[in-house]
Amino acid sequence: MIPTESTNKNRIKNRVKNRIRTAAGFATLLMPTLLSGCGSSTMVQTETEASDGLISVAFSEVGAESDWRVANSESMRTTFTTENGYEFYFEDAKGKQENQITTLRNYILQGVDYIVLDPVIETGWDEVLEEAKDAGIPVIVVDRMVDVEDETLYTAWVGSDFQKEGEMAVEWLETYLEEQGRSEEEIKILHVTGTAGSSAQLGRTAGLENGVEAHENWEIIAQVAGEFTQAKAYEEVSEILQQTSDIDVIYCENDDSAFGAIQALEEAGITYGTDGDVILISFDATEAGLTACMEGKLNLNVECNPMHGPRVEEIIQQIEAGETPEKTQYVEETWFTPEMLTGELIESRGY
Numbered sequence: 001m002i003p004t005e006s007t008n009k010n011r012i013k014n015r016v017k018n019r020i021r022t023a024a025g026f027a028t029l030l031m032p033t034l035l036s037g038c039g040s041s042t043m044v045q046t047e048t049e050a051s052d053g054l055i056s057v058a059f060s061e062v063g064a065e066s067d068w069r070v071a072n073s074e075s076m077r078t079t080f081t082t083e084n085g086y087e088f089y090f091e092d093a094k095g096k097q098e099n100q101i102t103t104l105r106n107y108i109l110q111g112v113d114y115i116v117l118d119p120v121i122e123t124g125w126d127e128v129l130e131e132a133k134d135a136g137i138p139v140i141v142v143d144r145m146v147d148v149e150d151e152t153l154y155t156a157w158v159g160s161d162f163q164k165e166g167e168m169a170v171e172w173l174e175t176y177l178e179e180q181g182r183s184e185e186e187i188k189i190l191h192v193t194g195t196a197g198s199s200a201q202l203g204r205t206a207g208l209e210n211g212v213e214a215h216e217n218w219e220i221i222a223q224v225a226g227e228f229t230q231a232k233a234y235e236e237v238s239e240i241l242q243q244t245s246d247i248d249v250i251y252c253e254n255d256d257s258a259f260g261a262i263q264a265l266e267e268a269g270i271t272y273g274t275d276g277d278v279i280l281i282s283f284d285a286t287e288a289g290l291t292a293c294m295e296g297k298l299n300l301n302v303e304c305n306p307m308h309g310p311r312v313e314e315i316i317q318q319i320e321a322g323e324t325p326e327k328t329q330y331v332e333e334t335w336f337t338p339e340m341l342t343g344e345l346i347e348s349r350g351y
């Protein structure tokens, strides 16, 4: 729920701070973050606003590796605005967990009201989350999950069911091959994986691997690390194509890596998509991904919704109201094939 002006005013008025922050402490501790993120003029302004009762929300983002990620950052930025009653801190971890741990420790020192974490990988969070818990700062995990011993180390998680996404792709492939009269044929799959150990990779990979296990005639001929980027996927797929062109399906774990695969296929003179030799499957359904799908370049694009800002805000509002948010919140998702798409539909989705 996006707050109205009056709910914001009420919330700010009624807000009880359970941690004491001194203006001087804020100025010193926040300086590095604010200087790196927004410039010194913002710092002066923010300091004043902090004492006006804004809710401080400090986000640690994975990076800027993909179109999906850019849309996700934008969703957070446009939700946690001053007008909506927030003081927002943003750090890009450049794909490194150690950067996120440093950022989280800074946020804890600053005494922010909420930490929002989109973890690069699932493991290795116990210690720093314990520190946040000891400091009394609720941590909301978004998009990717954390794998921790003690579930009370974070307040709630909201994101996608990545394994279900993979299962949707497998189900679609099964039906598609049937329709093509190829269900008995040997199917050779090239698997382009995302960032190793991230929830999106783990889930989408599990979905595919279970699907391959269930079909005797399906085979994963190679698994290459596309790391969710076009450049890495291009490099890896090009290398495979130098060894073999006997590939029926390329399963790319996001749109950017699908673009890398397309680049490699074109260079190798191999046709793909609805009119070609190789079936291309992708995830995310970003604007560029769906456009490629509508053009028949991608046979299937499974949706993964990045607009998490309002969802995280709803969780924060529940906590502010003294309610207990649901611990695990999955976003409903679907999938798209070329004939389902129009320019209008793509534009209406907003990412």
Ligand code: GYE
Pocket: 065, 066, 067, 068, 069, 143, 144, 198, 200, 228, 253, 254, 255, 256, 283, 284, 304
């Ligand atoms: O699929 C990919 C991004 O975690 C769901 O990360 C996210 C994934 C998304 O880099 O494009």
